[in-house]
Amino acid sequence: MALSESSLDPQQASFDTVLGSGLGFSHIVRRGETLRIVDLEGNQAVDTLFYDASDPSERYSAVDTIRTQGGIYLSSGSPLISTEGRVMLQIVADTCGRHDTVGGACAAESNQVRYAIDKKYMHSCRDNFLLEIQQRRPQLSLRDLTANINFFMNVPVSPEGELHFDDGISAPGRYVEMRAETDVIVLISNCPQLNNPCNGYNPTPIRLLVWSA
Amino acid sequence: MSDVTEQWLVDEPLRGGQMWSRVIKRGQVLRLTDVEGSGSVAALLFNADFLLERYNMPDTLKAQHIARITTGNVLYSDMGRVLCSVVADSCGWHDTLTGLEDAAASLKKYGPGDYQTLRNDWHRNSRDNLLVELAKYGLGKRDFGPNLNFFVKVAVDAEGKLGWIPDNSKPGAFIELRSEMNTLVLLSNTPHPLDPAPTYRAKPVQLGVRWAGPVAKDDSCRSSCPENERGFALTEAYFR
Numbered sequence: 444m445a446l447s448e449s450s451l452d453p454q455q456a457s458f459d460t461v462l463g464s465g466l467g468f469s470h471i472v473r474r475g476e477t478l479r480i481v482d483l484e485g486n487q488a489v490d491t492l493f494y495d496a497s498d499p500s501e502r503y504s505a506v507d508t509i510r511t512q513g514g515i516y517l518s519s520g521s522p523l524i525s526t527e528g529r530v531m532l533q534i535v536a537d538t539c540g541r542h543d544t545v546g547g548a549c550a551a552e553s554n555q556v557r558y559a560i561d562k563k564y565m566h567s568c569r570d571n572f573l574l575e576i577q578q579r580r581p582q583l584s585l586r587d588l589t590a591n592i593n594f595f596m597n598v599p600v601s602p603e604g605e606l607h608f609d610d611g612i613s614a615p616g617r618y619v620e621m622r623a624e625t626d627v628i629v630l631i632s633n634c635p636q637l638n639n640p641c642n643g644y645n646p647t648p649i650r651l652l653v654w655s656a
Numbered sequence: 657m658s659d660v661t662e663q664w665l666v667d668e669p670l671r672g673g674q675m676w677s678r679v680i681k682r683g684q685v686l687r688l689t690d691v692e693g694s695g696s697v698a699a700l701l702f703n704a705d706f707l708l709e710r711y712n713m714p715d716t717l718k719a720q721h722i723a724r725i726t727t728g729n730v731l732y733s734d735m736g737r738v739l740c741s742v743v744a745d746s747c748g749w750h751d752t753l754t755g756l757e758d759a760a761a762s763l764k765k766y767g768p769g770d771y772q773t774l775r776n777d778w779h780r781n782s783r784d785n786l787l788v789e790l791a792k793y794g795l796g797k798r799d800f801g802p803n804l805n806f807f808v809k810v811a812v813d814a815e816g817k818l819g820w821i822p823d824n825s826k827p828g829a830f831i832e833l834r835s836e837m838n839t840l841v842l843l844s845n846t847p848h849p850l851d852p853a854p855t856y857r858a859k860p861v862q863l864g865v866r867w868a869g870p871v872a873k874d875d876s877c878r879s880s881c882p883e884n885e886r887g888f889a890l891t892e893a894y895f896r
Contacts, residue, residue: 500796501797506713506753506754506802507755509753509754510754513817514812514815514817514818515812516816527758528758541816545753546714546717547712547714547717547718548714550734550736552735552890553715553732555736555886556715556719556732556890557883569734586798587798590714590801590802598718601812602811602814606723607721
């Protein structure tokens with residue numbers, strides 16, 4: 444795991460907010476700007492998608508990112524690759540060490556499959572994504588939701604092809620930072636999942652900061 | 657072998673480089689045979705009755721705690737329903753994680769392979785092939801999710817690094833997908849981007865479609881895990 448700290452000063456950030464669990468969020472991060480996501484209380488999962496701000500048909504691609512970097516976990520140095528094969532952002536600092544891009548987002552419907560038919564009422568990341576784009580990003584719709592990144596989440600895959608949702612390896616105050624290589628829309632759901640250890644069964648707030656180029 | 661009737665509704669070749677699509681109706685089986693071995697077929701799946709519903713890689717993997725596809729696994733849509741079940745597989749591993757080859761990667765790897773020079777042996781790639789097939793159903797770039805790569809094995813080591821596994825698929829290897837919904841299947845028979853072969857090679861595949869027998873209560877895909885029992889129940893409820 445490649446742990447690396449950032450020298451950026453939160454006092455100098457041009458954008459700084461705290462997002463409670465169970466909430467959606469979106470923001471345009473300009474080319475050269477740096478986005479930091481802070482896991483304030485530890486073991487939170489932050490479901491994240493990126494779209495090219497000028498042509499959202501180009502978007503983050505989990506499989507192109509995995510293939511391009513030759514590995515499934517994201518950390519410092521990982522390029523976040525678009526469906527057109529371009530680097531959208533680059534992870535430039537990471538004090539957690541491993542982030543997932545295989546496990547996707549929870550949804551009312553997949554919760555029924557994974558846990559119980561009667562879990563349909565529970566809040567989910569997909570609903571956060573959909574409400575955020577319905578309210579604030581009219582250029583996006585359901586068909587634009589694709590396999591996302593889960594920052595701070597630990598989803599190991601074995602050489603035999605098994606996949607597990609393990610306890611998180613994050614801790615209070617750990618963060619991941621990425622620099623935009625083009626103007627992007629970042630779409631986030633601060634995960635409300637209560638049925639598995641991805642949040643330590645206790646969804647908590649995150650802090651989002653942006654520094655100008 | 658799966659429990660299916662032997663009368664073929666479709667029995668046709670999928671040449672190296674070719675793309676293909678068809679609605680495999682609920683209760684039909686699609687068989688793909690890797691005639692010469694070491695094949696690679698990229699696939700996207702949609703609910704033919706409502707195209708916004710489509711194969712969802714993460715939901716498929718996390719419901720079954722898997723990172724590859726083989727017999728007994730099912731392919732989930734984003735709506736918690738089962739699009740297809742893998743009722744037979746003589747190969748043992750089909751890739752879900754490593755995506756498509758595009759024109760730039762193909763050119764870099766194999767050099768020029770234009771139609772003007774090579775006619776119908778030109779170097780087609782999975783990204784462009786699937787883009788063409790998507791367009792036939794009113795779909796486009798926005799509808800590309802992570803795809804399947806039949807007959808391809810890319811393993812993940814303890815550090816998460818990828819490793820291409822050669823000769824995963826032997827001559828005559830096949831996989832059978834039973835549709836549990838009316839499933840639009842898009843295929844591209846084109847080289848996988850991680851295939852280390854230095855020259856463009858796309859192997860012949862044979863496609864067959866036939867009716868399956870009724871799905872038994874103790875069906876091996878349905879009963880392979882409690883998640884799949886619920887996935888089948890939700891799929892049945894949709895058709896009720």
